[in-house]
Ligand SMILES: NC(=O)c1ccc[n+]([C@@H]2O[C@H](COP(=O)([O-])OP(=O)(O)OC[C@H]3O[C@@H](n4cnc5c(N)ncnc54)[C@H](O)[C@@H]3O)[C@@H](O)[C@H]2O)c1
């Protein structure tokens with residue numbers, strides 16, 4: 001069996017370092033290079049924590065990396081601006097992106113979908129790779145058919161740069177696709193402290209909590225006459241995301257499609 005040749009962008013990050021572990025421990029994956037804005041010309045084994053990983057060069061520029069290294073899949077776990085540049089460049093070099101980076105705009109997603117169609121290549125953008133989180137989103141979409149009122153509370157570690165989380169936005173989009181549009185809360189409600197009602201997407205409110213000690217958590221809270229329904233998912237470590245990354249890499253090698261959300265590729 002041919003191994004899937006992979007490059008990882010953001011290898012020193014919380015998610016990137018876990019992805020390096022997963023890829024190097026997976027029999028049919030091969031880590032060919034990493035992209036890091038620092039340490040150009042070094043080997044990954046020169047860096048603290050990666051001494052046991054041999055023959056993986058570090059590039060600070062994706063173009064140079066793709067000109068020098070033959071690979072099938074780019075896993076990007078960086079920041080939205082960098083991730084967008086990486087995903088586009090990968091596709092232009094016929095490399096399939098698997099992107100966990102959150103904070104992409106609708107326009108970004110449309111642009112990537114267009115390039116995928118032109119190149120007839122697969123690309124998977126997944127705001128959340130944890131299979132439990134994907135189920136939480138699917139269950140929320142099911143519940144939204146019966147409960148028209150919902151608020152989303154997402155809770156993350158305080159090093160997170162984007163708010164609301166990509167998962168919260170995706171959940172609200174999935175709910176919005178099935179429920180009758182509704183502006184929630186009292187029509188005359190007023191915030192006496194700005195931000196009290198959180199962010200809003202199609203009439204739904206999203207509340208972002210940032211605290212040390214947290215990893216990644218979300219509660220989707222539905223309410224109707226005399227009852228509430230809570231659907232909650234908790235990731236307690238970054239290993240929780242890796243089975244989803246693995247599924248995404250295997251799938252992107254087989255499907256020449258643009259996919260936004262892991263719910264579209266798991267049964
Ligand atoms: N999809 C998921 O399941 C999932 C799960 C967790 C986090 N995330 C997302 O993944 C992203 C990374 O999260 P994190 O917690 O690992 O953040 P992090 O800050 O720990 O890691 C980001 C890494 O990107 C690197 N980076 C920045 N600019 C770069 C560049 N130009 N080239 C190469 N590397 C560069 C940084 O050095 C850093 O190591 C965020 O967008 C986060 O929201 C997604």
Ligand SMILES: O=C(O)C1=N[C@H](C(=O)O)CCC1
Pocket residue numbers: 102127128129156157160161164165166167168215216
């Ligand atoms: O830790 C993060 O950052 C996470 N980001 C994703 C999001 O924005 O939804 C997924 C969960 C962890």
